[in-house]
Amino acid sequence: MGLEKEKESSGEIVDIKVLKELYGFVKPYRLQFYFLVFLTVALAVLAPTRPYFIQVAIDDYVALGDVPGLIKIIYLLVGLMILQAVVQWAHTYFSGWIGQVIIKDIRIKLYRHLLKLRLKFFDNTPIGRLVTRNVSDIETLADVFSEGLAAIIGDLLQLVTILGVMFYIDWKLTLVSLCTLPLMIISTYIFKEKIKVTFNDVRNAVSNLNSFLQEHITGMNIVQIFNREEREFEKFKEINREHRAAHIRSVLYYSVYFPVAEIIQAMGVGLVVWYGAVGVLGMNIQVGVLISFIMYLQLFFRPIRMIADRFNTLQMGVVSSSRIFKLLNSKEHIANEGNYKPERIEGNIRVEKVWFAYVDEDYVLKDISFEVKKGQTVALVGATGAGKSSIINLISRFYEINQGHIYIDGREIREYELAILRKHIGVVLQDVFLFSNSIYHNITLGNPSITREQVMEAADLVGAKKFIERLPGGLDYNVMERGSTLSVGQRQLISFVRAMVYNPEILILDEATSSVDTETEELIQESIEKMMKGRTSIVIAHRLSTIQKADQILVLHKGEIVETGTHASLLELGGYYTQLHQMQLKTMAI
Known part of the structure; x- marks a missing residue:
């Protein structure tokens, strides 16, 4: 019950192809995006204004005792602070809004894509990993807009603006202020590289944890039946330890980097105070300039400290985007190129020289040919792994044929529009899946055209009406996850109703009575014969007694x-059939 652990590289910070695909989701919201860019530029311009006007207030009004002028500059400062607060609020709101509407669109597109993927894809991909793609990875994209790309552009513009103002005021003091900048850049680069790897480890750990939990919670009955609780618990603890270790490594890097950045900033402020104080005493530098430079340094180093974290946010967004777009661009879907959409079909089936393999050329079906006329019943028998279920999967186009053809009413099944093809085929599987919802929803699957009266008529036909009426709420009874509040036989009966309520011309029963007891089987056997009457039926059964009336047995x-x-x-x-029959007779005798 092991899981293949996910290992993916963190990739480059800027992947042009990924960013282009991401921009495709931004296009519907271009106006809001351009407004966000405008707000970003406005914040960068407003950032250095407060220190500048404080410098003017000290040197031009406080030093000269100009109280009316000082009051005016204070009013101007208050107005600028209010304006900056409003712009900051709008920037935060719109960056978050754009991020959320885009991930909503991506999540919808991704789920729609998942619905179209062929079953072979789900055979080879852990469900937990797909959940990670649809939830955690897409959530990371929101950070690209709220804390990543827009924030980085704003930080860079702010740095350029502050540097320009500082050089304009006093270029010598600016050069002194920047003496510690190389140390900040080096420490930031080291932090960025370390946290990049750690963030990627965290994402992989989350994906592996989701995959493990999904698989083992779903298969909990197997874990308990075979007394594997302790062993699986040890596996979980190992995966959880890896998850914890990845997070702790990121915490460690943050705990080291930010104090180091504070020390470097303090060193820069110390140099400015020392050099500026000497200049003030020598009457070469005004007090307001010195105070403003201390404020400029704080404004300057803050985005540098944050930019490494923002770059990693952007990078993880790009990594998540590449994973999502890799899934979106996957070609593992059934080609729906047919345009034949008949209202009804006759139900004549012809399988002609069909070869099929789930993996490469390891064929599970070899040169299969047979024909079923309208209204006939054909039964498929054989040992487990003989290829019975594969045949019905191909007829419904859950998988694609490697070689050969399947025809319905003389038309190749690829000519049918996929939804129309499956509409005319009713399938009852051995392993019945029910959603956590009402019986009515599980039968109609949300189809508003099916009335409650039609559901009860179909339930009466297959012998499920009585037990449904006995349940609290009847059709509104919630069966809970996977139908856990119903017996195996009751779940099987509901699957019969679900197939019959669509009134299909072709009926496929895949071990449909193997999960019910003998008494229930006898009860519904007559109903099954009514279901098959006038319909083309393909029946897979281990119990040969249920197929003795079949027109043809393969x-x-x-x-x-x-x-x-x-x-x-x-x-x-x-x-071979005689051997199977005799074996079953011996089993029944025992």
């Missing part, structure tokens, strides 16, 4: 049809 062995005929004719052959 015996499969290792992916090939080894015998064909009716129940009586196959028994006369004395071959």
